[in-house]
Each structure stands twice: as C-alpha cells, then as structure tokens.
Amino acid sequence: MASSSVSSSLSEAFIASGTYRRDGLSVYGPLDLKHTALLVMNMQNAWLAKGAPFEPFGEASTLSILATVNRLAKSVRDGGGQVIWFRTTTGAPGAADYWATYFDHFVGPSKRDAAIDALVEGSHWHELSPMIQR
DSSP states (O other): OOOOSSOOSSOHHHHHHHHTTTTSSOSSOSOOGGGOEEEEOOOBHHHHSTTOTTOOSOHHHHHHHHHHHHHHHHHHHHTTOEEEEOOOOOOOTTSTTOOHHHHHHHSOHHHHHHHHHHTSTTOGGGSBOTTSOO
8 A cells, every 4th residue: 555645634545545556645746836827716705705695614714715725826926836816707697608507507596696796797796805815
C-alpha cells in the first residue's frame, strides 16, 4: 500500500483502494505555480454578503472560506501563477442568456426573482466581494 504524506481524515484503507494503481495520492505530481492558474467562482456579493440570495453557509463559514480562497490566491500569485475571478451572470427571463433550466427548475418560485436579480450585470449582488484579495 502506498503511504501518503498528506494529512487526511480518510482511512488508510480508503486511500489505498483509490490509489493502488498509481502508488500514491498525487496524480500529476507537484504544481509548477508559474504554469498554474487558480480559477475562482462564486465570490460575488450574491454568495458572500450578509443576507445574500445565495448565502448558503452563514457568516462564520463565509469568513473561513474567504480566508482560504485569499490564502490560495496569494500563494499562486507569489509563485508566479495567475488567479482568475469568474462572475456568474444571467440575463433576465426571456433573454437569450437567461439560465432557464437552472432558475426554473432548481430555484423555488419564492426565491427565483431575488436570485435572478442578483446575477444580472449591474446589480450590487453581481459584483465581486470587496473581501476578496484581487
């Protein structure tokens, strides 16, 4: 069984069953940060601001997530890599860029209008959180 140098809450047996063909946890080897991009999504006010339509975690978890993302972004930048911040954007209902499948089937009617409004360009909720370190 391959031993791991990564601290994990996964059992050794579980790790061994998923890695026995490649003799370890790492699939690609060490990262070369000069050739690495960190792609970051959902760091908009719509997810991170207090009272946001998509705020799923509560304030304590949101601050923890932000700290982790900011730390990762700094590490990648310090190593010569790039950090790319995506913003999720939708059009209004009926527009060509409206996400009908998502909003009409995965967001309940009572929350749909607020969710759509939050992800339309120009909305305060659509902006990247001021707490991220760009």
